[in-house]
Amino acid sequence: MDEGGAVLVVELASVVDDGFGGGALSPELAAPFAELRRRGWLVVAEGGADIAEGLAEFDAVIPKGAAAEVEFELRRAPRGRTVRVAEAAYLSGSPASVAAARRAGFGGVFGLARRRGAARLRAAGADAVVADPRGVDAAWRRGGSASVGRRQRSVTTVPSALAASGALAERLAGKQKAVFLDYDGTLTPIVADPEAAALSPAMRHAVAELADQVFVAIVTGRDRRDIEERVGLPQLYYAGNHGFDIAGPHGNLEHPGGVAAIPALDAAERELRAALAAIPGAVVERKRYSLSLHYRLVPDSELGAFFARAREVTRAGLRQGEGKKVIELCPDVDWDKGRAMAWLLEEMDLDSADVVPVFVGDDLTDENAFAALGGDGVAVLAGDPGDRFTYADVRVMGEAEVMELLGVLAGEMRSDEGAERVR
Numbered sequence: 001m002d003e004g005g006a007v008l009v010v011e012l013a014s015v016v017d018d019g020f021g022g023g024a025l026s027p028e029l030a031a032p033f034a035e036l037r038r039r040g041w042l043v044v045a046e047g048g049a050d051i052a053e054g055l056a057e058f059d060a061v062i063p064k065g066a067a068a069e070v071e072f073e074l075r076r077a078p079r080g081r082t083v084r085v086a087e088a089a090y091l092s093g094s095p096a097s098v099a100a101a102r103r104a105g106f107g108g109v110f111g112l113a114r115r116r117g118a119a120r121l122r123a124a125g126a127d128a129v130v131a132d133p134r135g136v137d138a139a140w141r142r143g144g145s146a147s148v149g150r151r152q153r154s155v156t157t158v159p160s161a162l163a164a165s166g167a168l169a170e171r172l173a174g175k176q177k178a179v180f181l182d183y184d185g186t187l188t189p190i191v192a193d194p195e196a197a198a199l200s201p202a203m204r205h206a207v208a209e210l211a212d213q214v215f216v217a218i219v220t221g222r223d224r225r226d227i228e229e230r231v232g233l234p235q236l237y238y239a240g241n242h243g244f245d246i247a248g249p250h251g252n253l254e255h256p257g258g259v260a261a262i263p264a265l266d267a268a269e270r271e272l273r274a275a276l277a278a279i280p281g282a283v284v285e286r287k288r289y290s291l292s293l294h295y296r297l298v299p300d301s302e303l304g305a306f307f308a309r310a311r312e313v314t315r316a317g318l319r320q321g322e323g324k325k326v327i328e329l330c331p332d333v334d335w336d337k338g339r340a341m342a343w344l345l346e347e348m349d350l351d352s353a354d355v356v357p358v359f360v361g362d363d364l365t366d367e368n369a370f371a372a373l374g375g376d377g378v379a380v381l382a383g384d385p386g387d388r389f390t391y392a393d394v395r396v397m398g399e400a401e402v403m404e405l406l407g408v409l410a411g412e413m414r415s416d417e418g419a420e421r422v423r
């Protein structure tokens, strides 16, 4: 930074009560910007030229999109200062603008969610989500321009969640938590036969104890009914089929894109059962939101016919994926565990700036959720995947450490409730 304090670019439309066209900055929001300026920030309005009132709160006004340049001049700023994007912070209430600022390389990107919307802002790449613009000051000082969102790094460089538990507890102190847990390889050891992946009584107890304290959801690729039976705790939320199908104590939530694809899945299932009936060993497995074609037991001499017939089936609205000796057909919707988590946070009214989401998972599909946590969630990698890249903040190794982590997450909440309960 050169002279003066840090620079904050604010997408004005997203903080003005009634949007574009003659709107004014509400006094409720003008005051925090005045306070930031008193603390030494240079506050720049982006795209506010058509908003008549409230501009006095800003040091400069630049056109919408101008802040995405590598550097921009603050024409109305004191001393005509030039600002480099990498040294500036950006604040917006719009996920699209947060994503654009992330791509533009801002030193810090912050989401503004006065009540709701934190989950989407985090998923768009916000370093932190604040309920009040003044929160940018503390978040910037904490991370500064070194905090540049969630980036992948080598698994071998990720610290242990338990060794760093003091730091973890500090990060979570006074915050409401929402905990998301993968099942296979996270709550259970990896086994060759997925049917045999059972939850130990001790792990079930640890998950139940945690659910007494905080919101807990299991997020898995398994069918929802299957996972509900395996875990057997009715007080939890269950997101099956990578989150297409969610159920909890207060009822069911189904992704509209998944529901819309059910007729296509039904039709493909009928056609495939008929087309593959004559092929020995071919197994068509229907889950509510996907269709698996297993060919492990198909003799080599029949594989050509199997693939040819599988290809002929109409699959409009479906997307094909490959697994181990299995073809999977899923709804062709842009959807993954990260989107499922963000959606669940919204549905559960947990997408406010003061709820810290925590996701624990072991596999590549969990990385989507890690990335969607934003800079102020906590991504925990379970198990030992060898040396690959990850978005995880911290890691735990094996069942015993996962249980200990669940205890930290639950116990931390207990100490929040009051010192009188702590001897």
Ligand SMILES: [Mg+2]
Residues within 6 Å of the ligand: 182, 183, 184, 185, 186, 361, 362, 363
């Ligand atoms: Mg897993």
